Amino acid sequence: MKHTLSVLVENKPGVLTRVAGLFARRGFNIESLAVGQSEDPRLSRITITIDGAERPIDQVMKQLHKLINVVKIRNLQPSGMVAEELMLVKVNAEGEKRAEVLQVAEVFKAKIVDVDRRTVVLRVVGSTQKLEAFLELLKPLGVLEIVRTGIIAIARGKG
Amino acid sequence: MTPQSKMKGSEAIVRALQDEGCDVIFGYPGGVVIPFYDALLDSSLRHILVRHEQGAAHAADGYARATGKVGVCIATSGPGATNLVTGIANAYLDSVPIVALTGQVKSDLIGTDAFQEADTTGITLPIVKHSYLLQDAAELPRVIHEAFHIAGTGRPGPVLIDIPVTTSLAEVSYKRVETLGLPGYRPTTRGHVKQIRAAARAINDAERPVLYVGGGVISAGAAPELLELAELRRIPVTTTLMGLGAFPETHELSLGMLGMHGTVTANYAVHECDLLVAVGARFDDRVTGKLSAFAPKAKVIHIDIDPAEIGKNVPPLIPIVGDAKHVLAALVKELQGLEWTPERTSAWLAKLKGWQDEYPLHYEDPADGTLAPQYVVEEIDRVTRHEAVVVSDVGQHQMWATQYYTFTFPRQWVSSGGLGTMGFGLPASIGAKIGRPDATVVDISGDGGFQMTVQELATAVNYDIPVVVAILDNSYLGMVRQWQDLFWNKRYSQTHFERQPDFKMLAEAYGAVGMRVTEKDEVADALREAIACGRPAVIDFKVAAEENVYPMVPAGTSITEMIGGVAPRRRKKS
């Protein structure tokens, strides 16, 4: 089972270590983690996704709550959230391949952010599934490097 | 005094400690804490110079457990800080409020493997309630205020402040801080009203209720409320190792301790009860044995200040997050409005009484004429009339202390539960005695554990701290030997001490009173003399070498499967 936690923390040194360390200690594997400032400059928001957790997630959420610098935690439900990720992909774009790469980029609304004679760097934003599908199509052309931000997620509506 | 005054960081630390009500600090100096020690010279803050930093942490811990106040210790960077680690972990596992100050190298040297640099906040991360690396001297007053607040409130625990020497040397404007900036720290203290009402109804309806009480009741100062509740509905009470003293064992409703070395009656009671009310306890494996067989017939009410403890091991029917003092008082109030007659639980209480008669704690005098360790504890109990503050080390002697001393009031029992730290006893007893100078403090120790922190005898002598150390000397790492005896075919690997120091002479060498007791009829007199002498005293009680602690629930089995629960003369003929 996959979980997406949105954790509001005080913007203080060492907070990320505390949060990440806690997951490791309690036997959870972090799949992705993204941090950045929130609407309040004193607070940061961490989006953590955990995959294949065998233990109940509420125990680790309770332990997380006990960290003094953690202000709020939400366990976002797939139906009630928007979750997106940004990915940069460097692909082989020599010769005829270039046209093909550009075509795939077009379909996925990926942006070309860098070009040189042999390669193209594409930026694509979207759900994990979209990113995976995009990669599937690019792979035969020769993917050289992938960088992903990790998922960031937000609850829908006012909830 | 001006509300805001300029001073050195180190002076501000001393001031802030005093503003938090700290009257004694246990520590050991070194390079980067010299500024602190210099400021100390001009203050009225009492400092106890221990002989090893582990002793400082345990002494602060013992002080905190015996008084309920926050204990404070300090060490230098690097090895000083790493020597504190065991003591911090010990306080963490038993939820004891201490503030540990450590020196750190100059701010700009952090991360360079500088001389005596250790990543103290990193090393201690999993064993603190919270920690700070105090780089900005301006934050000093607030950080110290927050540290004391965090350590002492909610579920208590250790807080570490790592202080670079640059912070100690910086000029700060000190102003007493009264406000907190902790948006993420708001412990729930008042239990949920509906849950409390549901719990009251369940308690009122129960025919076979048991109160299972842990250290949380002591931390919360909830012993009076517990007594009121137990008496109001005539509910028998069993305590964990950490809960000893929360309920007087002289009371007819007391079942004694439960768990691995608990009483037969307490373990049977938990097994047979229809309602288990857990208060400030955490269903530790040393209590529950095999979890799936624990309290199989019971509805469970779990009251705890820490939401993470609720449902961690046993899913309760009625969870209540809150401070035990508040919740128990609210339960009493709620119950007073409900109808109830004593008949509801009288059959249950009679049954428990029957078990108590049939399965008392028991031991026999050793055949070789040595002392029975249990007898020594019984004599300590008699001589001190259930009124001593009893500290222990870790091992068999600790379990005999739980079984044969009669605990009657909270904070009377100071012992390492969660971490099981050998070496805790002597330094903790020094801290306890400093916190409770009027009490008789007896440290029941083992010949192994005593030697792990024996150097603190020098501290006790240095400051005239008259603790009595009773060594139950079996020349064995007795508890490990017992496991080898019962579960490893008596293959005693590395548990026998072939040569031991002469503990009497060792005590005397430190300037303490040393005694050795080998005869039964000398035990009480020796104890009286040690208590009366008003000096630190060590009594080496030569006890039976291969005595085992019974009853015993082998790890991982149901708590009804106790070895040695039935006295030989009471065993039914088959």
Ligand SMILES: Cc1ncc(C[n+]2csc(CCOP(=O)(O)OP(=O)(O)O)c2C)c(N)n1
């Ligand atoms: C620091 C530490 N090391 C090892 C242990 C494992 N251990 C638990 S009890 C025990 C034996 C203690 O021997 P002693 O102090 O003589 O007490 P006894 O059991 O003989 O009463 C040992 C080695 C421990 N609890 N703590």
Ligand SMILES: [Mg+2]
């Ligand atoms: Mg021993």
